[in-house]
Amino acid sequence: MNATDTRERILGRMFQDIHKNGFQGLRADRVIADLGITKGALYHYFPSKDAIGLAVIAEIIEPSYLAFFRSLEHAKGHPIDLLKDHLQELADKATPDEIYLGCPLNNLVQEMSPLNEDFRQRLKVVMDGMIHCTTRALERGVAQGQVKADADCAAVASFMAAGIEGAYSVAKVLKSLSSFHRNMQQLLNYLELFRA
Amino acid sequence: MNATDTRERILGRMFQDIHKNGFQGLRADRVIADLGITKGALYHYFPSKDAIGLAVIAEIIEPSYLAFFRSLEHAKGHPIDLLKDHLQELADKATPDEIYLGCPLNNLVQEMSPLNEDFRQRLKVVMDGMIHCTTRALERGVAQGQVKADADCAAVASFMAAGIEGAYSVAKVLKSLSSFHRNMQQLLNYLELFRA
């Protein structure tokens, strides 16, 4: 077991615990007991609880969310199809358990934005990334005649992000995977409106 | 100062503290210090912290959210106009501070649904109420030829709820009132699609 392994094991479990309990509900003691390690190991890698949360956002949440959206930059194909495929994939791969726990990004946004500006800044980077990449993809679509010329690309991109988070949110209270599917389908219909 | 006054003062402040810090971040000590009362008063009215949270949902959040949606049942006028007026009002009355703190319902949903089934049940009642009242209003609109006959009323109602929560969510991270306005406007446009 080398050093990077331990650090990543810690971060992975922290992410899971935060996903379930929220950052304020995260208990370092619970995680280290779970991993079979000790406080010494934990505080060897992270100076504080806040640092753990920020590392989880930067090293786990951000990469996993922005992977697709950054790929839009050089992707071939109709931007609306690319976006719809991604939403469809999100809908298809979602398990009841994931829906019940909610979107990790959304959870942290709701909980931490007003409490810790460092958290908000890092979360904003992720949300901005999603929206801006989508906006640019739609704008390229306009330039290529694939997307309606009068489409407000920034507004559509922003609404798509809101629709995704809202779908997660509603499905989470209702504890209903089918609610998530229905709302994602409505979002697909909405996107289709902007095809040229 | 009579008894009901004290109870309501406590609930009001608890709501504010929860709105800002979340339920797990709620500190009873902080609230009673703020109100200038003592533990004795607090635990005279509420048996536990959980009971406070549930009372806040049942007595503050639920009535304020469902007031409009229940009124739909007997309201005159085009259902789409009624809904759009409500969304417009939500957009107009939102202050930067409220946007920064987020939607109280959404906040609690994200934080508490997976942690406490009692909370989730009570929050689900609110969300269900919003969606079902909207659904019925749209269905009446279909019956009266005001709403497109092929509209999936339940899906539209659900998506409207998701759109609202999503708009709050995105605006909260971005700390942007104009983002909220833009997304609410997109939601208005979406609703317009179903006018007969």
Add this chain to the structure above:
DNA sequence: GCTTGCACATACCAACTAGTATGTATATCT
């Protein structure tokens, strides 16, 4: 005027929780 019960106030505690101080085994470099 005496009891009863409501509406609090005071003092206190047990459990938890992030964080620290210190020790130690092992690998690496010189």
Add this chain to the structure above:
DNA sequence: AGATATACATACTAGTTGGTATGTGCAAGC
């Protein structure tokens, strides 16, 4: 081989936090 740094383990603490046990002023009812 000795020094140094890394990667942890152990033990402990200071500050919180929800909750309780107990006391008290007071108004209403008898």
